[in-house]
Structure formats: C-alpha cells, structure tokens
Amino acid sequence: MKPRQKPSIASTSGASHMLQRNGSSGGGGRAQKYTQLDFGALNIHVLRKYRQVFGLNIKARSSKDDLVVAATRHFSNHTVDEVDTIARFLYTVHSNKGRIHYGFDGRWTRK
Incomplete structure (x- = not known):
C-alpha cells in the first residue's frame, strides 16, 4: 500500500494578490508573522x-x-491575539451548531 500524500492546495481566490505574508525571526523565539x-x-x-x-x-x-x-x-x-481569536471562533461555531449566517452588512447573525 502506498503512503498517502498531502493534497496540494492551489490558490484560486481572486483576492489572493492582495494579501502578502511576511515573517521576521527574532533571537531564538517563534517567528512573528x-x-x-x-x-x-x-x-x-x-x-x-x-x-x-x-x-x-x-x-x-x-x-x-x-x-x-x-x-x-x-x-x-x-x-490580534491568535489563541483568543481561535477560541472565540470555535465557541461561536459550537454554540451555533456550525451554522453562521452572514447578513447583508457582512456581520454574522444567529438564525
């Protein structure tokens, strides 16, 4: 049996040219991105x-x-506090049972 390979994800987003990822490494810590x-x-x-x-x-x-x-x-x-943001996102998804409705103004509302 052949080992599984990770699928490669190609960027198909129309807005992908607008985002630029930067990184800077400090002494021995985690790179800040x-x-x-x-x-x-x-x-x-x-x-x-x-x-x-x-x-x-x-x-x-x-x-x-x-x-x-x-x-x-x-x-x-x-x-942005990444850990807090991820925790709040997971809480929102869990409390809405995975359903998030985006209103006209782009903000999420409960349905």
Missing part, C-alpha cells in the same frame, strides 16, 4: 464601507488615496 493587505487594490466603495464600519476619522467623501492611507493606518494598528 503578519499579513499586509493592499488597500489600494480595493474598490472605493469598499474603502468607504470600511471607514463607516470602523468609524475612521476621515471625511465621508474623501479621495481613494486618503481612504487607503486611513484604512492602512487603522489596519496596521490592530493586534
């Missing part, structure tokens, strides 16, 4: 929605360049 998002590749309507949802301190009818700068600054200032 983060993801950069190219907000310049997003549509101006998406940037305006980002401004509205996160309450960015910028005018509603700002240019795309101004929105990109504000969104990039806002996104880079957020830190």
